[in-house]
Amino acid sequence: MNKLIIANWKMYYGPVKAGAWVRAFRRERLPKDLDIGIAVPSVSLAAARASLGRATIPALCAQNVFWEKEGAYTGEISPTMLVEFGVSLCLVGHSERRRYLGETDDMTAKKAAALQKAGIVPVVCVGETEVERKKKQTKSIIKKQVAKAVADLKPDGRAPAVIAYEPVWAIGSGKPCDPVMAKEAHDVIRDVIGSAWGPRIKDEIRIIYGGSVTDRNIHAYMTTTGIDGALVGGASLDPRTFALLCRSAVPA
Ligand code: 13P
Numbered sequence: 511m512n513k514l515i516i517a518n519w520k521m522y523y524g525p526v527k528a529g530a531w532v533r534a535f536r537r538e539r540l541p542k543d544l545d546i547g548i549a550v551p552s553v554s555l556a557a558a559r560a561s562l563g564r565a566t567i568p569a570l571c572a573q574n575v576f577w578e579k580e581g582a583y584t585g586e587i588s589p590t591m592l593v594e595f596g597v598s599l600c601l602v603g604h605s606e607r608r609r610y611l612g613e614t615d616d617m618t619a620k621k622a623a624a625l626q627k628a629g630i631v632p633v634v635c636v637g638e639t640e641v642e643r644k645k646k647q648t649k650s651i652i653k654k655q656v657a658k659a660v661a662d663l664k665p666d667g668r669a670p671a672v673i674a675y676e677p678v679w680a681i682g683s684g685k686p687c688d689p690v691m692a693k694e695a696h697d698v699i700r701d702v703i704g705s706a707w708g709p710r711i712k713d714e715i716r717i718i719y720g721g722s723v724t725d726r727n728i729h730a731y732m733t734t735t736g737i738d739g740a741l742v743g744g745a746s747l748d749p750r751t752f753a754l755l756c757r758s759a760v761p762a
Contacts, residue, residue, distance in 0.1 A: 513732055514672065514716050514739035515756055516547040516571055516633065517746030518601065523550065525557035531749050532561035535568065538753030541760040545739070547571040547599050548746075549633075552587050555595040562596075571599035571633065574607065577617075577624040589628030600625050601741075603659055604635045605678045615658035623662035626670050633672045633741070634659045635720070636699070640679035648677075649698050656702045665707040669715040673699050674741045680721025682743060689734040692719045696736040725755040732759045 523531060528550055540546065549571040550558045558570060576586035592600060602625070603618035622632035636655035638648045656673060663670045675695050680687045687695075696717045704712030719731050720741030731737045740759070746752040 511714065511716065511738070512543055512545045513759060514545040514547065514718055515728075515759055516549055516599065516674075516718070516739070516741050517568070517752050518549040518571075518573070518604075518720070518741055518743050519551065519746060520573070520606070520743055521551060522747055523554055525554050528554035529557040529561040532558050532568075535749035535753060536561070536565065538750065540567065540753060540756055544756055544760045545569070546756055549573050549599070549601055555592070555597065559595045566598075569599055570595060570597045571601065572597045572630075573601050573604070575600050575602070575621050575625060575630075577620040579624075589624050589630055592630060593628055597630055599631050599633055599672070601633045601635060601674075603655070605637055605676060605681060609678075615655055618655075618659045619662050622659055622671060626663055631670070631672060632663075633674055633718075635674045635676050635741070637676040637678050637681075637695075637721075643677065643679065648695065652695055652698055653702055656699050657706070660703070660706055665711050669703075669707075669711050671715070672739075673703070673715065673717045674720050675699060675717060676720035676741060682722070684722050686722035686724075686727055687719070689719075689730045689737065692731065693734050693736045700736065723755070725751060725758045728755050728759045729761075 546568040548568045572592050602621040607613040625632045636652050638651040642651050677687050716738040718739035723740045723742045724745045
């Protein structure tokens with residue numbers, strides 16, 4: 511299975527800049543054996559798709575979704591709307607949405623299940639805060655977050671989700687989690703998945719790391735067993751830097 515690297519632009523780049531980013535990125539040399547996604551703001555999905563055309567690299571990833579198909583849910587976006595843009599991945603439960611928008615494990619689970627029904631792979635984000643790590647609650651927090659988020663997903667022969675381990679204290683802080691420490695968390699997550707879906711999917715599911723990943727430290731993560739890719743915020747905003755990060759992840 512290829513490694514997976516997803517750019518998360520967060521709340522950067524409206525349609526004009528999104529189109530320009532995609533065109534610039536498509537001109538870059540990229541490793542063949544790497545899966546790449548870009549998580550763009552909803553209002554920029556159309557522009558990103560237009561610049562991508564039929565190209566599937568990078569894959570289009572949404573940053574948010576609502577769990578109903580349609581209805582009186584002002585401001586929300588349904589999985590079927592995302593399908594119209596050719597979205598194949600969608601983040602759920604990102605710590606910034608948990609913190610600023612009150613997204614809970616229960617909401618994350620509903621979103622993940624709705625995405626699966628629409629044929630979009632949920633990228634379930636989990637991770638402990640600095641206080642929780644200091645209190646030695648890391649394992650129990652991520653166990654609970656993962657178990658709840660995947661509770662309504664069905665593994666129809668293959669892994670129905672990607673899990674992103676993003677320790678909150680490592681996000682945007684310039685203080686990346688040591689790869690060995692990240693691996694410990696990934697192992698905990700893999701065990702939860704094994705209990706839910708059995709040994710084959712436990713091996714196959716991609717668990718990616720996020721938090722201050724750069725083109726300089728990506729290699730250390732990619733060469734650590736059990737880390738199957740990365741979710742990259744700040745270092746994805748410049749298309750050339752992000753392409754360099756992708757090349758550093760899987761050297762030719
Ligand atoms: P940074 O790479 O900016 O730390 O952000 C990580 C993140 O939250 C990706 O979803």
